Amino acid sequence: MISFPTRDELLEAVSAYLREQLLPRLSGSERYQAQVAVKALEVVARDLALGTRSDAEARERLLALLGGSPSQSLEQLDAELCARLRDGRIRPDQPALLAHLRATTRARLAIDNPGFAFACPSPDRAADGTQSDGA
């Protein structure tokens, strides 16, 4: 593996260039595009750090859920799960299914958008019956 710099360090160097040198000189739509680019590099960095492990864990869970052959890839197992959901062999409210989907979605959000609120008690319901201040 080439390590001087590592791929993570190189990625961070590109990201730092965009943030520190390019962004301050841009305005309007160009600035917005560059901000989107910075966000995209952050997703890539988290994917590099977490993706392999979260895929392996998803594969383990799917093997337990579907009882497939240990040689099956994550893609094959995902396709099998989708097929069973489509033809009704697995029901969408099955607790073991939902536990797997929740764990998978949590792992995907950790890469794509770690700040996204997931499974919080609903503030809307908690405050039901009270009036909105409207402001």
Place this chain on the structure above:
Amino acid sequence: MDAQELAAKLARAWRERLGSEVAIENMKPLTAGASASTWRLEAAGPHGAEPLVLQLYAGGENFGFALNKAVQARVQSAAHRAGIPTPPVVLVVGPEDGLPEGFITPWLAGETLGKKIAADPALAAARKVLPAQCAQALARIHGLEPADFPDLALRPADLQLAELAGLHRGYGQCLPVFEAAIAWLRAHRPAEAAPRVVHGDFRNGNWIVDASGLRAVLDWELAHLGDPMEDLGWLCMRSWRFGRDELAAGGIARRREFLAHYAAAAGAAPDPAAVRYWEIFAALKWGVICQWFASQYLGGTVRELERAVIGRRVSETEAVLLDLLEGHGD
């Protein structure tokens, strides 16, 4: 086509269609999307300059079903005539004018950015009256006579669900959360009621709001006939709240408060199970739209970075779907 050529063609269409001479001036592009561009302009005649908005088809692909600009103009005109707060259509243009399909409406001052409508301190007073005003506008849309809208297709839940499932599976990315949602939606379809006019995209990005509140409802391109609860479910989707997560109804009102305003205006309380069904449907639809944006980049149709990046927002819609399916509601 540059602004000068566009202005000359618009002035000619104006003369031919409306029988008066105007100069089209001060053309400013407002938005330039892949499927439509919007301009602010002025029609200057003997009585002064009238500020207007032009929407033009831009040649790109729309997501799934969408009305073309000529039909959209007819629907908006009919809604305006029936008393819905939406701008009247002043002029319709098209290939006979050497232009893409499009139409012109009066310019209304006000805010159209959803984020500002939900959060800008300058609109705090407007937000006090928006819940009732928007619920009333929506109930009046749903009270329109379907026979007055012969352009609108009947789009019941099962038809739309089959379309979404087909689009999703066409992208070749297996998403078990989406398949679980599709299976749930198949099993829980609400009873079919008499079809009503459905706006199809009723949310804070398609309103004009000023200090007095709601001035107009815009963007009828997804209008159809169907279950009016579809509009309530779409409005309650998390993406339009802009950080005001406690205000589930479009970032402007608590869900229960909005449904009470709607019930008062419509004369009947919405069935919460039907609203929940359409909220889940809305989250799936937004998820498939995210996939569609990414597919446009990956397929080479639209080379915009943002389209590629939005594909990674699919996981947000999966989280929303799971929360809804598991009754965290939100």
